[in-house]
Amino acid sequence: MLSVQGALYKMEEKKFVNFKKEELGVREYIKRELGKGRISAVTIEYTPVGEKIIVATSRPGQVIGRKGEKINELTSVLKKRFKLDNPHIEIKEITVPLLDAQLVADDIALMLERKGSLKFKVIAYKQLQQIIKAKALGAEIVLSGKLPSDRARSWRFASGYLKKTGDPAKVVNRAQSQATTMLGVVGVKVSILPPDAHIHDQIIVDENLRSKIRVNITDMELKEQEKPEEKPKNKITKKKTSAKKKAEPKTKRPEQIRTEAEKEEKK
Structure with a gap:
């Protein structure tokens, strides 16, 4: 069985x-x-x-x-x-084709095939600026291949906010493409975070709440301006006492008084 x-x-x-x-x-x-x-x-x-x-x-x-x-x-x-x-x-x-990762990757591959691999930086930065202008939250372009030397290496171009791991990374639109140039095959990877992506750690403040906060701030500023200015209190200055104390009159001892009286009697 x-x-x-x-x-x-x-x-x-x-x-x-x-x-x-x-x-x-x-x-x-x-x-x-x-x-x-x-x-x-x-x-x-x-x-x-x-x-x-x-x-x-x-x-x-x-x-x-x-x-x-x-x-x-x-x-x-x-x-x-x-x-x-x-x-x-x-x-x-x-x-909006600029927010689609596959279309952007294919466009970069076609431009590399037409203009050559020497202008890869110009192509990548131009596409990155256009993606951000299309109100994307973040974008990343990775080109790997013989750019521009005979040795293969990878170049990364990124802008904005982009999640790589966790649940928010599932919202990122990713795609790959290939460009066949004179030096060889160039791999193109594109990652785009669309503007309507729901991110858990993102805080959105409504316009109504913002207007309320502004009104409260203006009220507090007006109240502070209306308060009368408090005059500084006069400080009580203490007279400086002289360091040297007045010499107190010396009191005679009873023994000295007796000796003086005896001297007067002898005279």
């Missing part, structure tokens, strides 16, 4: 692995056909009617084509090559 169960488990595992391989092949084919830098993500959902493929892009017009020519070609290829029953492609538009 154990051997039969083990064989069934291995068969199911192989089926699952092959199924995931086919999904990965579909995603890579769609990204390759529609072009680098246009597609952010491809998600596949299975429904009773057929396969629902959602393509997230910042350029929906170029992906759809004239009268949906490109989508029709894609659906026919997916049916024949990948043996999908009834694939249905939907387009999801990305309104």
Whole structure:
């Protein structure tokens, strides 16, 4: 019984692995056909009617084509090559492409391929400034490869606030891409913390609360101004007593008085 169960488990595992391989092949084919830098993500959902493929892009017009020519070609290829029953492609538009890590990584890779790897610092800093201008809380770009020397090394460009570990790190949007240059392949890693990310240690103060605090501060300042100024009290100065005390009159002893009286009697 154990051997039969083990064989069934291995068969199911192989089926699952092959199924995931086919999904990965579909995603890579769609990204390759529609072009680098246009597609952010491809998600596949299975429904009773057929396969629902959602393509997230910042350029929906170029992906759809004239009268949906490109989508029709894609659906026919997916049916024949990948043996999908009834694939249905939907387009999801990305309104702010600078906050999407995959689109930014692909753009950096394309610019490195066009302009060359010698201008990698200019490209990275320019993209970083644009991401921060798009109101991102933080961003990081890591380029690894032969930049600019023959030895491979990694360069890091960062700005703003970015979580690396813990639960808040799950909110960070991360992506990778590759650029094939004259010197070799350059890896691109991009991490972006979007402005609407919920961070546990972040404190948000409402405008109503701020206005109340301002009113209280102004009231306190007015009260302080209205208070009459207190005059300084006159200090009582003590007269300095002379260090030398007056000489007190010396009192004569009774023995001295007797001797003086005896002297007067003898005279």
